[in-house]
Amino acid sequence: MTDLLKALSLSASGMEAQAKRLRHVSENIANADTPGYQRKLVSFQSEMNTGAVSAARVRLDKTPLPKLFDPSHPLADTTGHYDGSNVDLVIEIADAREAQRSYEANLRLFDQARQMTQSLFDLIRR
Template sequence: MSDFNASMASSASGMVAQTSRLRLSAENIANADTPGYRAKQMQFQLQTGADGALRVLPGRVELSSLDGERTYQPGHPMADAEGYFVGSNVNLATEIANAREAQRSYEANLRMFDQARQMASSLIGLLRR
């Protein structure tokens, strides 16, 4: 049974990590038009649990190092003395692709979790006979 538990723990950690990734993509998309906003990025970390199962953990959230686009608009409240302000550095196409990938990875982990749960349930049913 411990193998089933380890498999479900690995899948559950993957779902948590992908949820965090999807949340960051949603924040980036929501702030795409916010001047000066820097896109947030996250790396994953692997951890081996006491049961020997590999788990994926959301890592530290970091701000993108890319500069936002400078836009000339002298009447803008955030414009500098030359009339320019810095927009966000969010790339909508990249963020939408990241969100789709996170969603599909979440669904794959959910299927793995459900498969392990069904196998454990079947094994318990066989042992009860």
């Protein structure tokens, strides 16, 4: 019985971590055109005793911001350049798909563990 509860707990921690990752990916996509915005990166850490996964601290991408030329932009310097965003939409969409698939895999595991627990309770009742 404890193995089934552990499976439920592990899959729930995986879903929570992927949901946080997806939230930051969506923030990156929403701010892709914001001048000076740095892409947020989420890494995962595993807890030694339980094996549960959690999202670690959010880091900012250290990739240099591109210099965009637009002399009419309010943030442009004397040369007509301003800092763009280091968000690459192709990478963000790929990250979003990966997070979605990982979330769905954890959801299937959670559902299977729940069904097995329900079947066990049904057998115990007989």
